[in-house]
Amino acid sequence: MSSRSSLGALALACSLITSLAMPRSAEAAAAQCLVPGTWARADGAGPQPIEGGTLLAAMAQRAVVLLGEQHDDMDHHRWQLQTLAALHAQRPHMVIGFEMFPRRVQPVLDRWVAGELTEAEFLAQSEWGKVWSMPAELYLPLFHFARLNRIPMLALNVDAKLTRAIADQGWAGVPEAEREGVGQAAAALPAYEDFLFEIHGQHAAARGKPTAAAARSEAGFRNFVDSQLAWDRAMAEALLAGRQRHAGADGQLPLAVAIMGNGHVRFGHGVAHQLRALGEEGIGQLMPVGADTGCAELGAGLADAVFAVPVARMSAPPPPRLGVALEEHANGVRIAEITRGSLAERSGLKTDDIVTEAAGAPVKRPLHLVAAVRGQPAGTWLPLKIRRGDQALEVVVRFPPER
Template identity: 35%
Template sequence: MHLRSGLAAFALAILLARPLAAQQAEPRVWDAGARAWVGVGAMADALARYDVVFVGEQHDDPATHRFEAVLLDSVGQRAGHVLLSLEMFERDVQPLLDDHAIGRVTDSVFLARSRPWPNYAGDYRPLVRAAAARRWPIVAANVPRPLASAVSRGGWAALDTLPDPHRRWYAAQRQCAPEGEYFRRFGEAMGGAPSHGGQADTAAASAMLVRFYQAQCLKDETMAESIDRARQAWPGWKVIHYNGAFHSDHRLGTVERLARRLPSARIAVVAVVPVPDVTAADPAEHAGRGDYLVFVPAPTEAAPAEASQ
């Protein structure tokens, strides 16, 4: 109880204890279902009733990461048992992540061997430490980058050239890259296949786009499978999964893949949206991205870089 009270106080301090002049920079939460602005606490109350919560982020946004730590604590206070799932770690480092969470592996060894993202110390370490302190499982959900890179170069067939243990465990057993809304959005994000140049150039660009899309889908399938396996290992535990927003926006990507595996699961999507002025945020501009839109202040060029925590 002492630890829980301390974490709750920390979260409240982040959200509520700033001077009045700074309050306009606090996150604002839009409940898409109710079509109303709500408080962080009200959103956490609702999210605690879901089986899986996806949090879609912009990886390089400090305000997003500060909010994510508060959200994990807030939902954890209400749900009790939470599985923390992260795109930012890959399946092959799961044993190392497990040992680090229980103190068997030091921080320095963990950082040297787990291939953490460059912004891990300031942005994702707080999530890992909070989960470890509560003895919550932490899931390294993503496919190892070499496997995704192999698919981006050679398509699905590239997985057949890898050793069986890699193909059977580190990548999802089921690979699927259906065309449709997700493919259309992916093509737009990648700039699509260029129309200039000869027919051969256009065909090559289109084929490259398909391979890149397959690699994207491999990540989605693997993260969804990782979440599914974690729920089987810890029945009844809530999952909070953090990933780049494209993987969960509009309930596509990883969300769609998980819903296919767990059709009866209650899944919520939170989209964190950095904006220049949270008081002027317009939910209509981001309609359909998630069940909740969380507007946070976007960084400015003049803002100093955050120090590692």
């Protein structure tokens, strides 16, 4: 796999592995077994109702509790805030880890929790628009909860350039001095590798390549697995290090609650597997799922418990998407990958185009282009200025009307 393909696979995986990635069959949809607004155990043959207070009291006694999410679902973040508050009420000695931040911005998180930064200063100094491609509004209630209660925030992630380097060269191909102190990850569980192979195949299909051509032995897939394992390992190490760093005067370690994508939580294959390899067994795993999720989709061991998020019956249509994977570039934002049949492809955009402006406003980070696209009303046009090699071009993206 080329550098470009590796980067695109990693970028696509960032969005794909946050969801359950389980097919919805008509039979599964019909066999719904969750009650909106309630908890259910998901560690047996089928989901069983459980009283929330009893569950969270038990979770508060664990060393680490992982709270999953689909990054762009506001209700998932509301659930996280609700769960954080319940856990904090029972065990105030707590730290909160965030997948969204690389370790290098830890001092900024410390100053935010100490009340030394305004919200705008915090987002600017933590480089939110660079390190995470989701609107800050989704996460601000969580950040304010930590600040309000003076709960230490942990930056769990590594710099994106490290995960990209591993996706391109494999773990062994990255010099130890450039690994940000991350240790060798425990080997992937077979089921996790199966899951990652499926994600890798979806990426290949999106790029118009037949999945049958892919092989688990190919360097591209092996490097992709290495990048995911290093990602999980980095967060596991940061959680345990954060617990030690914030031990009480009596030596008691705090409860570490982690905010991260579902793909790192589901079935204990990701961060939990790496935590166990590091010797930590006191792990809780909780996930939000749609209340319309079918029983067949809630496999044994998915999590310790799931919370049934009510389905919004009057929800707005999903925001428009170009269908691209983006990277930062010195002159704007580079299009690393384009999904076949996407709005980007239909508009004439090409891989390696550098987007410099959107609707007359400069595009310096991926978040700028994402915001311009998501804010575009149906049936309107969005002019983009791009660089294609030595050419300066203008491409007009025509958004389809509402149906």
